[in-house]
Amino acid sequence: MSNYPNIELIDRLELDIDESSLFVTLFEGLVWRDEPITMFGKTMLQPRRVAWYGDEDACYTYSGIEHRPLPWTPTLQYLRHVVEDRAGAVFNSVLCNLYRDGRDSMGYHSDDEPELGRDPVIASLSIGAERALHFRSRVDPDIPTVKIVLPSMSLLIMRGTTQQLWKHALPKTARCKSPRINLTFRAVTSR
Ligand SMILES: O=C(O)CCC(=O)C(=O)O
Numbered sequence: 001m002s003n004y005p006n007i008e009l010i011d012r013l014e015l016d017i018d019e020s021s022l023f024v025t026l027f028e029g030l031v032w033r034d035e036p037i038t039m040f041g042k043t044m045l046q047p048r049r050v051a052w053y054g055d056e057d058a059c060y061t062y063s064g065i066e067h068r069p070l071p072w073t074p075t076l077q078y079l080r081h082v083v084e085d086r087a088g089a090v091f092n093s094v095l096c097n098l099y100r101d102g103r104d105s106m107g108y109h110s111d112d113e114p115e116l117g118r119d120p121v122i123a124s125l126s127i128g129a130e131r132a133l134h135f136r137s138r139v140d141p142d143i144p145t146v147k148i149v150l151p152s153m154s155l156l157i158m159r160g161t162t163q164q165l166w167k168h169a170l171p172k173t174a175r176c177k178s179p180r181i182n183l184t185f186r187a188v189t190s191r
Pocket of ligand 1: 095097106111124133168169170182184
């Protein structure tokens with residue numbers, strides 16, 4: 001087993017829209033929601049805001065909640081095609097995450113819901129504040145945590161056994177004072 005997840009990081013994705021216009025379009029144009037999460041039997045609001053867009057039939061149960069996608073906006077549709085091209089994969093939906101500052105976060109999890117199938121390709125585009133994504137082995141606790149810094153406009157592509165063998169998290173950080181938007185493109189099969 002490798003001590004490193006099957007990931008590829010493209011430091012800067014070239015787009016037809018500049019970084020700050022893209023950030024504002026998504027920040028102001030997407031329908032952000034607060035979603036609950038249940039952990040250790042307790043339900044609370046997730047420390048981030050989320051929005052789910054995609055093809056009509058791309059329903060997805062995430063953290064125990066069924067997400068019905070909103071229809072693609074022109075910007076998300078454009079990004080989907082650029083990201084599909086770079087990843088060599090087809091996506092029918094995108095989970096959008098808004099981290100308002102370093103107090104917002106996502107705990108350790110794998111994207112291993114049945115709707116994603118075995119060995120999914122997931123492509124994750126970051127815009128705004130730089131944050132680090134941590135990968136922890138699900139198999140061997142002695143493997144050191146892999147920390148990947150995600151700059152604005154970077155694209156992280158996870159493939160193969162990454163979800164089976166690793167968990168990932170976006171930890172809180174006192175250093176980060178500004179917002180970050182993350183778009184994770186996925187292919188889900190409705191059940
Ligand atoms: O914000 C990120 O970079 C990761 C988000 C994530 O892991 C998820 O939404 O499943």
